[in-house]
Amino acid sequence: MGIKIKLFATFREGRGKVVEMDYIPGMTGQDVIDHLGITASEIAAIIVDGVDGKVDAMLTVHIKKDGYLAIFPPVAGG
C-alpha cells in the first residue's frame, strides 16, 4: 500500500488531482514534494495525515503508512 497526495489549484497542472506513491518508512513531506517537483516556497498550506501547521515544520513530519497529504499553492478568497 502507498500514500495518497491530494493536489489543488495550480499544483494539479501536469500532475493531476491525486498522486499515489509507494510508502517508505521514515518518509517525510519533503520527500514527497521532491518527487513531485514542488518547492517548499511554492506551498502556502499543507496537511499531513489530517494535521496542518507551518509548511517548513510539516515537511519534516514522518508520514504514516497508508497516510495522505494535501498540498495547496497560495489561495484565498472570502
Next chain:
Amino acid sequence: MFGYMGKILRINLTTGVITKEDLDFELAKKFIGGRGLGTKIFSDEVDPKVDPFASENKIIFINGPLTGTATPTGGRYMVVTKSPLTGTIASSNSGGEWGAYLKYAGYDAVIVEGKANLPVYINIENDKVEILPALDIWGKYTSITSAMLKEKHPDSKVLTIGPAGEKLSQMAAIMNENDRTAGRSGVGAVMGSKNLKAITVSGNQKPVIAKPDGLKAVTKECRSLIKENGVTGEGLPTYGTAVLVNIINEHGVYPVNNFQTGGDPNAEAVSGETLTEKYLLKRNPCHHCPIGCGRWVKSEKHPDGIGGPEYETLWVFAGDLGINDMEIVIDANFWCNELGIDTISAGATLAAAMELYQRGYITDEMLDDDVILKFGNADSVIHWLKKMGNREGFGDMLARGSYRLADFYGVPEYSMSVKKQDLPAYDPRGIQGMGLQYATSNRGGCHVRGYLISPEILGLPEKLDRFELAGKPTWVKIFQDLTAVIDSSGLCLFTSFALGAQQYADMLNETLGTDWSAEELLLAGERIWNLEKLFNLEAGILPEEDTLPPRFLEEEMPDGPTKGWVHKLDEMLPLYYAERGWDEDGIPTEERLIALGLL
C-alpha cells in the same frame, strides 16, 4: 479639497427636497470615508433606537476617498444604515462600477431620508438630481429593472433592489450592475421601506489628486505587489474565491448540513477547480481591479452566463444543504440576484429550516406544498428560494432569516448566526480566532470584518496554529481595525492579501495630501470600530450578544481534522476586551474613547 469631491447629496423622500452640502474635510480625514465616515454621519443624525423600517431611519451610500481614482480596486462604495436583520449598525460593501460613477457625478455620498408615498427612483446626472416615479419597475426582478432604467438613462450605472427588498425581507440585498451586491444585513429592505426602488448615476467629473505623480508611483508599486503575489496574481484570477472550497474542506471546517459536521467528501463537485474547468466563460472584474476574481459562468439553464458564484454561495447552496450540484448553485445564485437577496442568509435559512425539519419542528403539514425542506433534497432549493424572495406561503417565514425562523419554533439555537446574522462558510470550532471575530463583529456573523482565515488556514501573512488561543485576541483586533481602514478607503479587502497598512497610508496620503503613518491609520480603524460599538450599545445590543451559537461552544466537532474541538470563546473574550481597552463587560472605557478622539 483633494481626493474627495467635497459634496454630499441629501434627498428627503417625504418632502421631495434635494440639497447639496459641503463635505466637512476635517471630519472626513478623521473617519477616512466609506464605512467610517458613513457611520459617523449616520450616528450623528439618527437615533440608534430607531425602527429600521421607520421613515426616521436613513440610508447612506458613501464612497471612500480612493473610490474613482486609479488605485487598484478603487471603485467600492458602502451602504450604511440601521440593519433590520441585526438591529446593529449596518455597513454593506459592493464593488462593480456604481461607486466610481457616483464620484464622477460629483458626490462623496448620498443620504436618503424619509419615505416616498409611492414607489420612486433617484436619477443623478452630475448637478441634475431628480426623484422619479417607479411604478413601472416596482415588483420587477433586478435585471429587468436595470434594463428598463438603462433604456431611460443609457450612460448610467444602476443600483436597485428586487422583490425581496420591496417586501421587507430582513435579508434583502442591494444589487448594482446586475451581479454586484451590497449583500448583508438586510440593507435592501431599508430601501424598500422607503419606497425607493433604484438609484441611477452618471457624470463626467474627476477627483483632484493632491500629488498626481506621487499617486501614480504608489499605484504602480501596489499593482506590482498585487501582480507578483501568489494569491492576488494567480490564485484569485485563475480560480476566483471558489478556490477556497477544497482547502476549507480539507481542514475539516467546511460546514455541512447547517454546521452539523465539518467536511464533505464530495465537495470537489462545487470547487473552484471544477468551476474553472467546466463552467467558467470569462473573468468578470470590478472597477480598476487588477485581480479580477469575479466569475462569469455558464450552466445548462444559463448558457449565456451569469455573474458568480463566490465561495460563500457555493458552500451555502451545496455543503450546508447536503447537496453537491454546481448547476443548482449557479441557478440559486441567479435567483438570489434577481430577487435581490443575500446568498449567505438565504442559503443559511434554508439550512436551518432543513435542520428544523430533521428534528421535527417543521412538518410536512406546515409546508404549503409538497416540496420537502430536507437535507439533500435538490428539488427544494430553487423552489423555496423563490418563495422566500417573493414571501409566498411558508416562504414568508423563511424571508425573516434563520434566527427569526428558529426562534418562532422556540429553538433559536438551530440558527447558526451571531446577532441574528447568519454565519459564513467557516466552522469556528477549528478556527479559534475566526470564532472570536464572529462573536465580536459589530454587524453580527460575518467573515469580512476581520478575515482570520488568512493566518489560521491560508498561511497569510504567516501560518498560525488554528487551535491555539494565545495571541488570537491581538490578531483579531489588528485585523478588525485594518479592515475598517480598507472599507473606509474605497478599496477591496482582497488587496490586503498583497498590501500592508503602509501601502494604504501611501495611497491615501498621495491622494489627499495628508501625512498619515501606518500606525495613525490603524488608530483611525480602531476609532471606527469603537464608533460602531458605541452605536450598537445605544441601540440596545447587549454585551452578552458577543457570543456564538451553543453548537460551537458545547458540541464537539464529530469527525475529520477538527474532530473533538469546541470553540473556547470564554477564554479569549476577556483578553479581547482588554486588548481593546474596554471594561470586562465589553464596554469601551472613557479613557480609550478620549484617546481615540471620540469623547
